[in-house]
Every structure is written in structure tokens, then in C-alpha cells.
Amino acid sequence: MSKERFIALLTKRFLNELLPEEAAALQLLIKNNAEYAKQYELFSAYWSEEGLDHSRDQVMFKRITAKISEHEDTFNFPDNPAPLLIRKALYWKAAAAILIIACALFFYLSDSKVNRADHVKNWAVETTARGLKKTLLLPDGTRVTMNAASKLTYPLSFKGGLREVYLSGEAFFDVAEDPRHPFVIHTGKMNIKVLGTAFNVKSYAEDGASETTLLRGSIEVTLSDRPADRIILKPTEKLVVNYSKTTRGVNERFSLPDSTNSLTKITYFNTRDTTIMETSWLQNKLIFNDEDFGSLARQMERKYNVDIDFRDQELKGLRFTGMFEQESLDDALKTLQLLEGFKYERSKDSIKLY
Numbered sequence: 001m002s003k004e005r006f007i008a009l010l011t012k013r014f015l016n017e018l019l020p021e022e023a024a025a026l027q028l029l030i031k032n033n034a035e036y037a038k039q040y041e042l043f044s045a046y047w048s049e050e051g052l053d054h055s056r057d058q059v060m061f062k063r064i065t066a067k068i069s070e071h072e073d074t075f076n077f078p079d080n081p082a083p084l085l086i087r088k089a090l091y092w093k094a095a096a097a098i099l100i101i102a103c104a105l106f107f108y109l110s111d112s113k114v115n116r117a118d119h120v121k122n123w124a125v126e127t128t129a130r131g132l133k134k135t136l137l138l139p140d141g142t143r144v145t146m147n148a149a150s151k152l153t154y155p156l157s158f159k160g161g162l163r164e165v166y167l168s169g170e171a172f173f174d175v176a177e178d179p180r181h182p183f184v185i186h187t188g189k190m191n192i193k194v195l196g197t198a199f200n201v202k203s204y205a206e207d208g209a210s211e212t213t214l215l216r217g218s219i220e221v222t223l224s225d226r227p228a229d230r231i232i233l234k235p236t237e238k239l240v241v242n243y244s245k246t247t248r249g250v251n252e253r254f255s256l257p258d259s260t261n262s263l264t265k266i267t268y269f270n271t272r273d274t275t276i277m278e279t280s281w282l283q284n285k286l287i288f289n290d291e292d293f294g295s296l297a298r299q300m301e302r303k304y305n306v307d308i309d310f311r312d313q314e315l316k317g318l319r320f321t322g323m324f325e326q327e328s329l330d331d332a333l334k335t336l337q338l339l340e341g342f343k344y345e346r347s348k349d350s351i352k353l354y
Contacts, residue, residue: 006026006029006036009026010026027205030205038153040188041153041166041186041187122155122157123153123154123155124153124154124155124156125152125153126151126154127150128146128148128150128151128169129149129305130148130149130301130302130303130305131148131303131304131305132305133145133146133147133148134146138154138158138163138165138176139155139156139157139158140158140163140178140181140183141176142163142173142174142175142176142183143173143174144172144174145171145282146169146171147169147170147171147302148169148302149169149302150167150168150169150170150171151167152165152166152167152171153167154166161180161182162181162182163178163181163183163184164183164184164185164186165183165184165185166185166186166187167185167186167187167201167203168187168188168203168204168205169202169203169204170201170202170203170204170281171200171201172200172201172279172282173185173194173197173198173200174198175195175196175197175198175217176196178195179195182194182195183195183196187210187224188210188224189203189210189223189241190203190210190212190221190222190223190239191222191224192212193219193220193221193222194217194218194219194220195217196217197214197215197216197218197219198214198217199213199215199217199233200212200215200278200279202278204298206298207295208242209241209242210240210241211239211241212238213238213266213276213278213279214234214235214237214238215235215236215279216235217235218232218234218235219232219233220233223241231263236265237263237264237265237266238263238264238265238266238267238278239262239263240262241262242262266278269287269289277289280323281303285323286299286300286303286323286324286325287322288320288321289321290319291320291321292316292317292318292319293310293316293317293318293319293320294310294316294317296320297310297316300332303324304329305349306349306350307349307350307351308353309351309353311353311354312342312353312354315340315342315353318340318342320336320339320340329346329351330346333346333351
């Protein structure tokens with residue numbers, strides 16, 4: 001699939017107009033092409049960052065909408081809602097054209113030899129495979145512990161007013177205090193701004209939600225598709241950004257936090273165990289409390305470096321509570337099997353569930 005196709009799908013993604021099959025095609029491109037994945041993350045941050053200069057985009061928008069206005073009088077359908085719908089459709093097409101132009105310009109610049117050499121020279125990319133974790137020290141003294149199947153992109157030296165990094169996956173940040181240079185973490189779903197604090201960020205592309213958990217300090221979160229909304233977290237609070245379907249039923253948007261299910265307190269496994277569930281992976285623990293099997297399986301894939309295939313889709317709805325720490329994969333599966341009567345077959349790197 002050509003880069004033009006990728007740009008077209010990305011355009012529809014930011015306009016919330018992706019059909020289900022198109023969303024799947026875009027995710028497949030991002031998953032199988034590291035360059036596309038990087039461009040997706042960087043452009044998400046670019047498009048949502050309020051501090052960036054979008055004046056040229058606005059000029060193009062005014063020119064296109066002016067052209068649309070010149071032809072609005074040709075829609076002569078009195079007492080009929082069709083003209084309004086047509087005008088809205090034209091405005092969406094104008095916005096799409098602007099985004100395509102911005103994408104093309106962005107990708108052109110990112111593909112240039114000068115920028116490519118600069119990226120290789122001044123930026124680093126750290127990754128962790130499934131089943132592994134890694135701790136690293138950033139140039140400013142910030143300590144980052146990365147969970148399995150994660151990627152962190154960061155500059156070799158922080159310059160300018162912000163310390164910015166890009167995360168895909170899960171990591172625990174202990175940020176070096178520097179009030180004059182806020183630390184910003186960009187994910188595909190939210191942007192987190194801090195001064196000096198300790199918190200966990202979980203943002204896997206295949207999960208149905210992203211979350212950040214604050215242990216100490218203070219952080220400010222903005223959602224990628226609603227940059228004007230700012231959520232301030234206090235210590236022991238957790239923000240969960242869920243996906244919800246739009247009225248059309250084919251697109252995904254990010255839900256704002258509410259008092260019932262999005263902005264919550266950190267959780268403990270039980271009253272006798274002081275382990276925080278959101279950061280239990282740092283102690284090599286996999287804790288789950290009334291977790292559906294589909295979500296638990298994704299976590300097990302990362303922890304044990306294995307692919308889990310549900311041959312019986314109804315098994316995804318099974319719910320489990322428990323903790324795995326030193327258990328092998330077979331021990332973990334047999335424990336779950338005792339609770340629910342499913343069957344499984346195991347090869348070297350894959351599990352089939354029946």
C-alpha cells in the first residue's frame with residue numbers, strides 16, 4: 001500500500017470518518033511499518049499541540065471556504081435541509097484537503113535527507129520485546145522503566161522550553177524536577193505535562209483504553225482530539241481514557257473524564273496487600289481484579305511473550321480475579337482452567353483456547 005493511501009487513511013482518522021475496515025487497514029499499516037508508526041505518533045502530537053503554528057493551515061482553510069461560499073447560492077432548494085447537509089459535506093472535504101496538505105508537507109519534511117540525518121543524530125529510540133522490561137536514564141536525569149512491548153523516543157539532549165518524549169506502550173516515569181522546563185509525554189491518545197513527579201502511563205494501541213496513574217506530584221493531561229480540555233491529576237488519582245462509539249457507530253473518540261468511571265483512585269489488590277495494581281508490573285506481578293479474559297490475555301501475551309488465539313470467542317467474556325508472579329505460563333493457564341472449564345493447546349510461541 002502506497003504512502004498516499006496511508007495519508008488518505010490518516011486524514012479520515014483525524015476527521016473521525018474511518019470505516020471499520022479502513023481503521024483495521026490503518027492499524028495494520030502502523031503495526032507493520034515502523035516509519036508509519038513514528039509518523040502517526042509525531043503527527044498526532046503536532047496536530048493537537050496548541051503551541052504550534054498552524055497559521056498556514058488556517059490560511060488554506062479560509063481560501064477553500066471562500067471558494068465554497070462563492071458557490072453556496074447555487075444550491076437553490078427552499079424549505080429543504082439538503083443544502084445545509086451539502087454545505088457541511090463540502091466543509092468536511094475542505095478540512096480533509098487541508099489535513100492532506102499538512103500531512104504531505106509533514107511527511108515530505110520528515111523524509112528529507114537533512115531531517116532524517118538530524119533525527120538519527122539527535123534522537124534515540126528504546127524498545128522492549130514482549131516478556132522483557134528495561135530501565136533507562138534520560139539526559140535530564142529522568143528515570144524511565146519500560147514495560148514489555150513498548151517504545152520510547154527521546155532526544156539525546158533536551159533543548160528549548162519543553163522536555164518532550166513519545167511513548168507507545170507502558171512506562172513508569174520518575175521525572176527529574178525542573179520547573180523551567182516542563183516534561184511532556186506524547187502518546188497516541190493523550191499528552192501528559194509535568195514538572196517533577198512519579199507516575200505510570202499505559203497506552204497500548206491494541207487496548208480499548210489508555211490510562212495514567214499519579215503517585216506523587218502533579219500532572220496535566222490533554223486529550224489528543226480535545227487539546228483545549230485540561231485535566232489536573234492529584235497524587236493517588238488515575239485517569240482512564242476509554243474509547244466510545246460515535247452516533248454513527250463506526251468511529252472512535254476519546255471520552256472526557258467524569259466522576260463515575262474515568263477519574264478514579266489508584267487500586268489495591270485487597271486490604272491485606274499494599275501492592276498498587278496499576279504499577280504491579282514493576283514488581284513482576286500480573287494482578288487482575290474481575291478482568292475479562294480478552295483483556296487478561298493481552299497482558300499475558302506481553303508478560304510471557306506468546307500469542308493467544310481465542311478459537312471460541314465467547315471465552316473472552318469470562319472474568320477472573322487473581323495474581324501471577326513467579327508462575328510459568330503453563331501454571332497460569334492451568335490455574336485459570338481450574339476456575340473455568342476451557343481447553344487450550346500450546347505450541348512454542350502460541351496458545352489456542354477452545
